[in-house]
Amino acid sequence: MERKVRKKKSRIRRFVKFLMMVVIAVFAYRSFITQGSNQISEIEYEDRFPSIPLSKEPDFTAFISSDQLYSSNGILIRFTDDAVLMEKNSEEKIYPASLTKMMTVLVAIENLPDLDEKIKITWSMFEGLYEANASMAGFQAGEEVRAIDLLYGVMLPSGAESCIALADYIAGSEENFVRLMNQKAKELGMTDTHFENTTGLHSENHYTTVKDLAVLLRNALKNAAFRDIFTTFCYSVPPTNKHPDGITFYSTMFERLGIQSIVDGEILGGKTGYTDEAGLCLASLAKVGEEEYILITTGAKGNHFSEQYHIADALTVYNSIGKK
Structure with missing residues (x-):
């Protein structure tokens, strides 16, 4: 058991x-x-x-402070994608002074079938310009010049008589040509812009914003003829009936820039502007590294004889990108 x-x-x-x-x-x-x-x-x-991976896109605001600008208004955009990298009162109403002439040149190019077409300068084209102390390219009444020479006369020495000559030839009058300018502004989406003249001489009803001017310049630079003119330092007009030795134009921006350069790049072109009401203005294109940038500044204190604060602002901004 x-x-x-x-x-x-x-x-x-x-x-x-x-x-x-x-x-x-x-x-x-x-x-x-x-x-x-x-x-x-x-x-x-x-x-x-x-x-x-997280985007490697640099924060440009870390390198560029709008408080460092002498100009009261400014905007920096990257040309390739229109990205806004810096802005200061960019939608505030401003007077564009001779930055107006960027639109004058673009509209003229788009309405000229032949840039080699001869245009005759008349006395009526100078009416009111000397009294307004407008800048001139140096053409004379009775002179026959090519349309392309007038375009360079507008952009480089900022010649007011060249603006009027193109406007009269293309549209019959400056008033009619300005309608084309305002029409183009509307097409480009420049919603806060209105032009009264082709030259940028002061008028209370002639206004824009630096944001709208950036839209204008970015679109204009896609036009090969405009880009060639905008980025030219020096241009020689061939002999004419009034200038047997021709005339040589120099870009007002490059003259004021002098030999100054920027870090890891270069300023490719630009247009200056000034009136008492607008202050010192500058629209410029620069290449820094592999990218192109557009900078518009207005409202800097000073004049043609003072320190060129609009140029100083451009150098500050573009150098900030190069040092990133």
Whole structure:
């Protein structure tokens, strides 16, 4: 009897040990499968949805502070994608002075079928310009010059008589040509702009914003003829009936810039402007590294004879990009 009891207990112990081994084996198997599944899931997730690196786009506001500008209004954009990188009162109403002439040149190019067409300068084209102390390219009444020469006369020395000559030839009068300018502004989305003349001479109803001017310049630079003119330092008009030796124009911006350069780039072109009401103004294009940038500034104190604060602002902004 005692032997039977011992045998029964022995069988129970063996059965319990067997159950424990089974439980341990099942637990180990499930752990292995779960771990393997997690590894496979992680690998599949990484293959299907690779991680996207954070943008390396620099924060330009860290390098450029609008408080450093002498100009009361300014905007910096990247040419390729129109990204605004710095702005200061960019939507505030301002007077554009001779920055107006960028629109004059663009509209003239788009409405001239032949840039080599000869245009005759008349006395009427000078009416009121000398009295307003407008800048001149140097053409004379009775002179016959090509349209392309007038375009350079507008952009480089900021010649008011060149503006009027183009306007009269293309539209019959400056008034009619200004309608084309306002129409173009509307097409480009320059919603806070209105032109009264082709020259930028002051008028209360002749206004814009630096934001609108950036829109204008970015679109104008897509026109090859405009870009060529805008980025030219020096241009020689061939001999005419009034200038047998021709005339040589120099860009007012490059003259004021002198030999100054910017870090890791160059200023490619620009247009200056000034009236008492507008202050010193500048629209410029620069290449820094592999990118092109447009900077519009207006409202800097000073005049033609003072320190050129609009040029100083351009150097500050473009150098800030080059030093990033």
